[in-house]
Amino acid sequence: MMPNVLKPSKVFDNVLDSLAWCLTNRKFIFSKIVSKKHYFFSSSFLSFSTSPLSKLSAIQMLDNVTKCIAFLQSCADHKNLNKGKQFHSLMITYGFSLSPPSITSLINMYSKCGQMGEAILVFYDPCHERNVFAYNAIISGFVANGLASKGFQFYEKMRLEGVMPDKYTFPCVVRTCCEVKEVKKIHGCSLKMGLELDVFVGSALVNTYLKNGSMEDAQKVFGELPMRDVVLWNAMINGYAKIGCLDEALEVFRRMHVEGIAPGRFTITGILSIFASRGDLDNGKTVHGIVVKMGYDSGVAVSNALIDMYGKCKHIGDALIIFEMINEKDIFSWNSIISVHEQCGDHHGTLRLFDKMLGSGILPDLVTITTVLPACSHLAALMRGREIHGYMIINGFGKDDENGAIDDLHVSNAVMDMYAKCGSMNNALKIFDSMSNKDVASWNIMIMGYGMHGYALEALDMFSRMCEAEFKPDEVTLVGVLSACNHAGFVSQGRLFFAQMESTFGVIPTIEHYTCVIDMLGRAGHLEDAYEVAQKMPIQANPVVWRALLGACRLHGNAELAEVAARQVLQLEPEHCGSYVLMSNVYGVIGRYEEVLEVRKTMKEQNVKKTPGCSWIELKDGMHVFRTGDRTHSELNALTNQLCDIGFLLDEVLNLY
DNA sequence: GTAGGGTTAG
Numbered sequence: 001m002m003p004n005v006l007k008p009s010k011v012f013d014n015v016l017d018s019l020a021w022c023l024t025n026r027k028f029i030f031s032k033i034v035s036k037k038h039y040f041f042s043s044s045f046l047s048f049s050t051s052p053l054s055k056l057s058a059i060q061m062l063d064n065v066t067k068c069i070a071f072l073q074s075c076a077d078h079k080n081l082n083k084g085k086q087f088h089s090l091m092i093t094y095g096f097s098l099s100p101p102s103i104t105s106l107i108n109m110y111s112k113c114g115q116m117g118e119a120i121l122v123f124y125d126p127c128h129e130r131n132v133f134a135y136n137a138i139i140s141g142f143v144a145n146g147l148a149s150k151g152f153q154f155y156e157k158m159r160l161e162g163v164m165p166d167k168y169t170f171p172c173v174v175r176t177c178c179e180v181k182e183v184k185k186i187h188g189c190s191l192k193m194g195l196e197l198d199v200f201v202g203s204a205l206v207n208t209y210l211k212n213g214s215m216e217d218a219q220k221v222f223g224e225l226p227m228r229d230v231v232l233w234n235a236m237i238n239g240y241a242k243i244g245c246l247d248e249a250l251e252v253f254r255r256m257h258v259e260g261i262a263p264g265r266f267t268i269t270g271i272l273s274i275f276a277s278r279g280d281l282d283n284g285k286t287v288h289g290i291v292v293k294m295g296y297d298s299g300v301a302v303s304n305a306l307i308d309m310y311g312k313c314k315h316i317g318d319a320l321i322i323f324e325m326i327n328e329k330d331i332f333s334w335n336s337i338i339s340v341h342e343q344c345g346d347h348h349g350t351l352r353l354f355d356k357m358l359g360s361g362i363l364p365d366l367v368t369i370t371t372v373l374p375a376c377s378h379l380a381a382l383m384r385g386r387e388i389h390g391y392m393i394i395n396g397f398g399k400d401d402e403n404g405a406i407d408d409l410h411v412s413n414a415v416m417d418m419y420a421k422c423g424s425m426n427n428a429l430k431i432f433d434s435m436s437n438k439d440v441a442s443w444n445i446m447i448m449g450y451g452m453h454g455y456a457l458e459a460l461d462m463f464s465r466m467c468e469a470e471f472k473p474d475e476v477t478l479v480g481v482l483s484a485c486n487h488a489g490f491v492s493q494g495r496l497f498f499a500q501m502e503s504t505f506g507v508i509p510t511i512e513h514y515t516c517v518i519d520m521l522g523r524a525g526h527l528e529d530a531y532e533v534a535q536k537m538p539i540q541a542n543p544v545v546w547r548a549l550l551g552a553c554r555l556h557g558n559a560e561l562a563e564v565a566a567r568q569v570l571q572l573e574p575e576h577c578g579s580y581v582l583m584s585n586v587y588g589v590i591g592r593y594e595e596v597l598e599v600r601k602t603m604k605e606q607n608v609k610k611t612p613g614c615s616w617i618e619l620k621d622g623m624h625v626f627r628t629g630d631r632t633h634s635e636l637n638a639l640t641n642q643l644c645d646i647g648f649l650l651d652e653v654l655n656l657y
Numbered sequence: 658g659t660a661g662g663g664t665t666a667g
Binding site: 102108202234266270337373543 | 658659660661662663664665666667
């Protein structure tokens with residue numbers, strides 16, 4: 001029988017696409033068509049799925065409800081809305097749209113294609129009664145399309161209409177719960193109906209209990225289930241992993257292994273995410289070995305999880321190899337490899353890959369945007385950032401009102417941060433003011449941004465507005481406030497904030513706060529005070545603190561204290577060039593040139609190389625980078641001439657005074 | 658005819 005179907009008719013010979021489709025869906029063809037002996041149907045079905053609809057093929061297709069259902073299932077599986085819609089209208093024309101199974105399949109097809117509006121229209125069609133199948137299909141559609149509360153509404157409606165839920169209903173309804181007590185209510189209903197021991201209901205319960213933080217309830221359900229399949233084990237493992245109970249997750253994995261259940265692809269991705277968040281390369285590699293052995297390396301989701309694991313373990317090269325090997329890269333693949341670059345600090349790489357992604361025809365989503373924007377922030381690449389913001393506006397990213405204001409908090413924060421870090425505080429403020437919801441991070445971004453660009457008054461004003469709005473400042477807020485005071489030279493105010501940190505704001509100072517204060521005091525010339533803070537602080541001073549003090553000593557020409565600080569830095573971080581440079585500059589400022597040479601000599605002996613200073617500017621044609629002593633820029637002469645002109649101009653202006 | 662578990666960002 002089978003060879004006939006695989007090599008049957010003209011359809012396969014003439015339409016290559018049909019053949020490809022047939023091969024990838026062999027299982028479907030065998031189970032749904034061969035077993036039902038619809039040989040004739042198989043060929044007309046394939047021609048229908050690839051060519052425009054003809055009246056003849058429609059009549060051939062529509063002589064049987066089973067065929068209609070099979071076709072709609074296929075449209076649902078392939079998310080082929082056009083064919084599904086065409087077929088729906090044919091079903092209406094030829095009177096095949098009213099049988100209950102057809103209704104269920106139509107709702108299912110529209111749900112799977114993300115068209116809940118159409119699904120509801122079918123559901124509410126007055127010509128038929130709404131049975132449990134139709135309810136299950138519409139509830140599952142809402143849940144799958146991220147409209148959980150709507151799904152729950154339909155469950156309530158179902159109960160009101162007296163339609164009894166069944167074992168298909170509960171797994172979907174459970175997923176709409178956002179609190180343990182809601183889960184318990186549904187769990188109770190399933191108990192009453194004697195469905196609590198169903199493994200589908202059980203795994204949904206385990207998943208939702210864990211998601212809402214009730215490990216006891218999840219364990220109880222898991223323990224009582226008479227039959228445990230791989231999906232249930234995965235629900236336990238991934239549920240624990242998601243809430244950060246990594247040890248528990250691994251323990252369940254171990255038990256699964258002991259009980260002889262083989263891990264599936266879903267198990268593997270979950271386990272990989274655990275080793276990724278731990279940065280555990282050894283175990284991650286072991287899992288990679290298992291992946292290859294089991295032949296799971298052909299699956300895109302497993303590859304994506306491997307990319308993430310290698311990336312989080314800082315093995316960017318291995319992540320790239322896996323990425324390149326994926327034949328059909330999906331949005332997860334791109335987002336993963338982009339985030340790997342961003343996490344490793346390769347911001348140029350992040351933007352390069354983003355361009356490549358756009359070129360490959362995959363459209364970015366909110367995750368892509370929130371990964372790429374920080375790269376623009378780090379590089380102060382305002383134009384790229386604006387482009388991305390523009391792209392978001394045009395494509396309606398994260399917005400949900402007619403004014404186009406972004407409604408996703410994290411995304412608005414990311415856009416705002418990009419503008420703030422790139423120095424465009426006006427635009428950052430526009431976003432900030434347009435936000436209907438703000439969190440501490442939103443305020444922090446504005447405070448930091450103002451402080452960073454020297455607008456200390458605006459930063460402090462933001463801070464007081466934040467307190468008035470009853471947001472509780474956190475560590476980041478106070479770093480922002482202190483650094484604003486630092487850059488503006490508001491020493492007494494800075495001291496006051498620092499003194500009040502614990503008592504008024506409930507924030508225990510970290511090394512960053514101490515560094516800020518020491519830097520602030522030092523810059524203002526209060527060198528002894530700065531040194532005192534560094535000595536008395538309860539945390540051990542790090543090289544950053546000592547370098548701040550060293551910098552202050554250079555500024556104010558205090559060689560004695562500079563030597564103390566330098567000794568500390570050199571002890572903690574002998575290979576860092578900055579301290580040597582600072583020290584030699586200190587000697588330079590106070591005219592002790594022999595010591596300058598001495599420090600330079602030590603640097604040479606210790607083989608310490610100075611990292612060249614680097615600055616860059618982004619223009620229409622791309623990024624222009626300049627390093628100290630670098631003469632490679634293509635328009636160097638023009639630039640030098642321009643600089644000379646500016647120099648002359650300045651001299652003339654100065655001469656006027 | 659309709660169900661449960663996964664990978665990316667902050």
